[in-house]
Amino acid sequence: MQVRRYRAWSARSAYYLAKLVSGQLVAGDDYGGLKPAIGIHLLDFDLFQDSAHQGQAIWCFEMRDAKTPSVTLDRELQLNLIELRKADRLQQETGALAAWIALFEHWQEDQTMSQIADEPVRAALDKLKHLSADAETRRLAFVRERALRDERSLLKDAREEGKAEALRQTAINLIRASGLDDATIAAATGLSVNDIGALRQQLR
Numbered sequence: 110m111q112v113r114r115y116r117a118w119s120a121r122s123a124y125y126l127a128k129l130v131s132g133q134l135v136a137g138d139d140y141g142g143l144k145p146a147i148g149i150h151l152l153d154f155d156l157f158q159d160s161a162h163q164g165q166a167i168w169c170f171e172m173r174d175a176k177t178p179s180v181t182l183d184r185e186l187q188l189n190l191i192e193l194r195k196a197d198r199l200q201q202e203t204g205a206l207a208a209w210i211a212l213f214e215h216w217q218e219d220q221t222m223s224q225i226a227d228e229p230v231r232a233a234l235d236k237l238k239h240l241s242a243d244a245e246t247r248r249l250a251f252v253r254e255r256a257l258r259d260e261r262s263l264l265k266d267a268r269e270e271g272k273a274e275a276l277r278q279t280a281i282n283l284i285r286a287s288g289l290d291d292a293t294i295a296a297a298t299g300l301s302v303n304d305i306g307a308l309r310q311q312l313r
Contacts, residue, residue, distance in 0.1 A: 110213075112153040122150060122188060130185055148188045151213060155195050166196035205230070212237075276300055277308070284309055 111118065129146035157165070168190040172182040196202060197214045208227035215221040216237055225231065280298045283289055284305070289297075291305040298305075 110151045110153070114152075114154045114156065118156070122148065126186055126188055143185060145184050146186055147184075150188070150190050152190060152192050153194060153213070155192050156190065157192070163195070164199065166192040166199055166201070168192075277304075280305055280308055281312065284312060 126146050126148045129148075130143060133143055134140070157168075170188040170190075171184060172186055174180040191210070193210060193213050196210050200207075202210060205227050208225045208230040211221060211225055212230050212234060216234055222234055225234070276298045277300070280294055280300055283294045283297065291302050291309065294300075295302045295305045
């Protein structure tokens with residue numbers, strides 16, 4: 110399932126499909142033991158956007174001769190693509206495939222899904238809703254936990270800011286009212302010598 114279109118999509122798809130073939134053999138294995146590698150990609154975007162391709166949403170790519178497409182090599186490699194949004198718009202498919210396309214595009218729309226009678230799709234829809242409900246429960250728990258953490262963090266920050274301001278004011282009072290040096294005031298307030306020096310500069 111691919112939800113986002115990017116420039117190297119076709120190269121990536123071909124690479125992983127080829128790895129499914131090459132990964133079947135180890136040293137000494139017979140090539141006759143290879144099984145076909147068949148990729149099925151569900152695309153939630155229009156891959157082929159030229160006007161000439163707007164009437165087709167399901168594609169099957171195999172190793173064919175460029176001049177005589179009817180001549181193919183054995184089907185070690187096959188890449189099937191379904192442009193889900195385009196297929197949904199075209200409404201050309203029937204039966205189970207149409208039901209699966211509807212599931213991927215409209216599973217949250219009760220009115221649309223109520224018209225689907227295909228049993229495997231109904232089962233998948235029930236599972237998807239169950240997982241979605243669990244995910245929503247987890248999301249709400251995360252939101253509540255994050256809110257509590259944020260509240261604790263804000264309270265801590267407020268206390269720290271208040272404490273820092275109180276120490277700063279104490280240091281200012283000592284600078285103004287005494288002849289203590291910066292190191293002594295720093296030791297008394299917990300501020301750094303540099304902080305005391307900066308405050309002394311500001312008060313001049």
